[in-house]
């Protein structure tokens with residue numbers, strides 16, 4: 001009951017937020033929060049560190065962007081197509097990677113992601129270094145004009161809530177129960193008759209599809225699909241967001257995404273703009289050394305210690 | 309189909325980079341027996357378990373389960389056939405509750421293990437059966453405890469309850485009493501005796517007292533090869549076994 005009251009307050013805040021903050025910034029936070037939550041499904045609940053997750057963000061973005069520019073697709077269908085494309089790519093990449101363990105898994109996902117980076121760099125329909133620019137946001141269901149930022153914001157919020165709900169449901173589902181068992185003791189799960197690689201693969205596909213959903217949505221918000229979203233920097237950034245917020249927690253990635261986007265936004269305007277990467281790196285080091293369970297993880301510990 | 313032997317191995321060999329850990333082992337495990345696999349440290353007992361459950365691939369040899377060749381099957385598939393193993397180091401899911409540990413095993417036959425869109429509340433219908441299993445190993449009061457917090461002996465008991473949930477035809481137990489105090493050893497030994505009623509058990513065990521109490525048949529391994537086989541009287545009277553076991557037996561007395 002307490003939890004749901006908390007959630008209602010959060011939802012209320014999210015609904016009024018665009019009247020206090022710049023909607024595009026809020027939408028950016030929501031897209032990255034969804035991306036980080038999708039990534040956390042793998043890292044926090046299966047124990048798989050993907051180091052190429054940007055490829056699913058970017059693929060969703062490019063597919064949605066291309067379709068919005070070149071066909072008369074409505075935005076919800078454009079986003080659906082981008083999500084499916086990332087899910088399919090995830091199905092292939094997952095097959096190739098989930099058998100690997102630990103650092104090898106990270107390396108294979110990175111290598112596969114780099115492969116797609118060069119495809120997007122060279123392919124004739126992605127605009128090369130410039131990316132796809134001026135992507136129309138279109139009319140939701142054919143009649144809600146998304147070029148209005150407030151409309152767009154509520155659409156993005158709905159998408160985020162759907163993705164967030166689905167990840168939560170996955171974690172607290174019969175499937176999620178097996179994922180947790182695998183994370184806890186993989187050989188034991190095998191000895192109980194579970195083909196652990198099939199479960200990891202399914203989680204990989206769900207994570208990839210939701211990362212694609214985040215990327216497709218982000219493309220509509222910024223009306224841009226570019227190489228930044230498939231670059232390995234982006235893969236690193238989502239690791240940072242998740243660890244900073246608290247991996248394996250439900251709200252951690254959301255908080256992590258908000259903090260990272262907030263800092264980047266704050267720095268990019270001022271004189272410190274050139275030092276963004278160094279500052280993010282320092283934050284990363286401090287967070288790994290001092291708050292091992294991330295912001296939300298540490299708060300949970302304090303709450304447990306004092307009220308539990 | 310042989311009704312007598314649940315499991316047979318024929319000339320099982322496992323080599324690690326020129327070192328033969330399992331050397332031409334042919335086992336016959338009779339249905340309904342408690343069969344003990346004993347031998348000094350490094351004799352290859354755990355390796356045999358790993359081969360039987362395909363956690364390792366044999367270099368050569370054949371494994372028959374109920375007369376069917378399972379040598380090329382995958383670990384999880386072998387488990388689904390009814391050969392379920394435990395591990396030398398206790399095999400539990402530490403961050404799940406005690407109840408959830410057993411439920412993970414019960415869940416397999418429900419056919420919902422890929423249903424990510426359903427609430428895990430539907431698993432609650434397995435709770436009664438899970439509690440029953442926990443009670444059968446004396447863990448009825450611990451259903452809601454976190455598994456990490458259990459004592460070592462109770463973790464082993466939980467492991468047995470989880471294995472029993474699958475109703476395996478053949479249970480492989482790797483040193484179920486290792487590292488336990490006397491009381492826990494007796495509890496677990498009695499438990500094994502009790503659960504052996506409707507099934508066959510192959511167990512690795514260092515504690516010769518437990519072996520003498522439980523085992524119908526004993527196979528002694530030494531340096532990967534079968535040294536001798538038979539019941540406790542035959543095996544313990546064999547001078548080669550006494551020699552191979554002298555060190556271990558002395559340790560046991562001290563312990």
Ligand SMILES: Nc1ncnc2c1ncn2[C@@H]1O[C@H](COP(=O)(O)OP(=O)(O)OP(=O)(O)O)[C@@H](O)[C@H]1O
Nearest residue numbers: 324328329347348349350351352353354355356396
């Ligand atoms: N994966 C492996 N790679 C290389 N050598 C191995 C491997 N697994 C086991 N061995 C070696 O094979 C031999 C047999 O090991 P095993 O673990 O089967 O012995 P054990 O009889 O179970 O001993 P213990 O009583 O100590 O548990 C040992 O010398 C061990 O070092």
Ligand SMILES: [Mg+2]
Nearest residue numbers: 353354355396
């Ligand atoms: Mg061993």
